[in-house]
Amino acid sequence: MVQSSKKIQVVPEPTIRRMPSYLAFAEGLLRKGQQFVSSTQIANYMNIDPTQVTKDLSYTAIVGKTRVGYEVKALVEVLSEFLGFTVMDNAFLVGAGSLGSALLHDSGLSHFGLNIVAAFDVNSSTIGKKINDIEVFHIDQFRDLSQEMNVIMGIITVPAENAQTVADLMVAWGIKAIWNFTPARIKVPDDIIVQNTTLYSNLAIIFNKLHNDRKETR
Amino acid sequence: MVQSSKKIQVVPEPTIRRMPSYLAFAEGLLRKGQQFVSSTQIANYMNIDPTQVTKDLSYTAIVGKTRVGYEVKALVEVLSEFLGFTVMDNAFLVGAGSLGSALLHDSGLSHFGLNIVAAFDVNSSTIGKKINDIEVFHIDQFRDLSQEMNVIMGIITVPAENAQTVADLMVAWGIKAIWNFTPARIKVPDDIIVQNTTLYSNLAIIFNKLHNDRKETR
Numbered sequence: 001m002v003q004s005s006k007k008i009q010v011v012p013e014p015t016i017r018r019m020p021s022y023l024a025f026a027e028g029l030l031r032k033g034q035q036f037v038s039s040t041q042i043a044n045y046m047n048i049d050p051t052q053v054t055k056d057l058s059y060t061a062i063v064g065k066t067r068v069g070y071e072v073k074a075l076v077e078v079l080s081e082f083l084g085f086t087v088m089d090n091a092f093l094v095g096a097g098s099l100g101s102a103l104l105h106d107s108g109l110s111h112f113g114l115n116i117v118a119a120f121d122v123n124s125s126t127i128g129k130k131i132n133d134i135e136v137f138h139i140d141q142f143r144d145l146s147q148e149m150n151v152i153m154g155i156i157t158v159p160a161e162n163a164q165t166v167a168d169l170m171v172a173w174g175i176k177a178i179w180n181f182t183p184a185r186i187k188v189p190d191d192i193i194v195q196n197t198t199l200y201s202n203l204a205i206i207f208n209k210l211h212n213d214r215k216e217t218r
Numbered sequence: 219m220v221q222s223s224k225k226i227q228v229v230p231e232p233t234i235r236r237m238p239s240y241l242a243f244a245e246g247l248l249r250k251g252q253q254f255v256s257s258t259q260i261a262n263y264m265n266i267d268p269t270q271v272t273k274d275l276s277y278t279a280i281v282g283k284t285r286v287g288y289e290v291k292a293l294v295e296v297l298s299e300f301l302g303f304t305v306m307d308n309a310f311l312v313g314a315g316s317l318g319s320a321l322l323h324d325s326g327l328s329h330f331g332l333n334i335v336a337a338f339d340v341n342s343s344t345i346g347k348k349i350n351d352i353e354v355f356h357i358d359q360f361r362d363l364s365q366e367m368n369v370i371m372g373i374i375t376v377p378a379e380n381a382q383t384v385a386d387l388m389v390a391w392g393i394k395a396i397w398n399f400t401p402a403r404i405k406v407p408d409d410i411i412v413q414n415t416t417l418y419s420n421l422a423i424i425f426n427k428l429h430n431d432r433k434e435t436r
Binding site: 010013016017020023024025027028031046047083085087099105109112152193198199202204205206208209211 | 228229231234235237238239241242243245246249263264265301302303305307316317319320321323324325326327330331332370371378379394395397400401402403405411413415416417418419420421422423424425426427428429430
């Protein structure tokens, strides 16, 4: 369980987005045997201002020491816990197609606290198979299993046009958070957490820059 | 090739991020046989203001018609081309571990214009294997192949501590854009495009909301 005596405060999303990078940097230093790290050193690595680093880390329980900075080992522990990577949350994945299978293959997710316990599809050629030891069930079995398996998160990797239907099902079955990998925008009640991650949006950003560069140099 | 008579202009990143959602919506309407769509209809779907939709779409070549709005078929074509999804770009992936294999399994990438032509690793148990028909080579073979295969993009899915080394190699071998899936921040020359995509950052955002909610209700 995450236990904290700190006052609960809303952490800005850009801060949370930077934290896995702080963690990766601290883990690297830990492996090299470095004992302390300054906010300036972290800032140089991140290409941001040291005051931003200090501000970001002030949301966690870590306290820097004058002159030496943050203890690297403590920083790794505090950030991992703060980011929720030390608590296992159970998830269902709906849509065991190309992207869905890709995510089922990524055991990095479980390293970061996400335990995908089952996958669902409507495609009879996939149902009954195991992908990276995770069984694929027919979508109709969703309800019974979610209660049984204490699942609080749903991952949507179906085609965009089916995303809302799947989201509605997930809400009905008691899922608290939805990780939506489709470009579709889904509508859910206010108390349900939705995170949109569209890989192809990132791809579009790269292409836009690449192809504009090419046009400019013509 | 992308050819355009339009003046080249910098498109804001939030606009590009919304465009794959516009595209998904338009593709859905096309399948349903709807001929025209208004900016208000798109705005409702996206939960944003109609003026934002009009502004976003003004970066593309599409022109809306009074009263009826945008032609759906034209919208799909214009957005696909604008986002670079109709041009195939060749890419190398370095790091055929868990996340790397996951991306190699995602044939959606090629649907959106990204053709991963080869993968690289240093792990002898992976080298020589094919993942989703893409061969895994030893990293030392990178240079020769990149010239041979007209590769302009590199995807980094190695452990964070090796990201900079791989990025340096990619730059040396003539790669123009890097898609970095590690939480490490990489430093490259100004003319190289870098896009950071950290799946685990999105996971951290969900966890932060989930666990704070739980604490609040205690």
